Amino acid sequence: xxxxxxxxxxxxxxxxxxxxxxxxxxxxxxxxxxxxxxxxxxxxxxxxxxxxxxxxxxxxxxxxxxxxxxxxxxxxxxxxxxxxxxxxxxxxxx
Numbered sequence: 001x002x003x004x005x006x007x008x009x010x011x012x013x014x015x016x017x018x019x020x021x022x023x024x025x026x027x028x029x030x031x032x033x034x035x036x037x038x039x040x041x042x043x044x045x046x047x048x049x050x051x052x053x054x055x056x057x058x059x060x061x062x063x064x065x066x067x068x069x070x071x072x073x074x075x076x077x078x079x080x081x082x083x084x085x086x087x088x089x090x091x092x093x094x
Contacts, residue, residue, distance in 0.1 A: 004055055004059045009036065009039075014032075017035060
């Protein structure tokens with residue numbers, strides 16, 4: 001969440017630069033710094049974080065699915081190793 005909050009202004013400016021911009025040369029972003037200046041001038045500091053709610057939700061959901069998948073995979077791997085270990089010990093005792 002911290003990384004998302006820090007990098008979000010960059011992502012915002014980058015995505016706005018990639019979109020079709022105004023034909024007016026003064027409204028276009030020529031660089032990252034120029035984009036930051038124009039957003040702050042027209043929308044204030046809050047403009048740099050416009051739409052961050054959905055990005056934070058995406059980050060939280062992605063992390064939770066990743067941890068859930070990791071835990072499930074770890075659980076199945078442990079069970080598999082237990083079963084394989086039991087088979088080896090049964091085969092060794094015959």
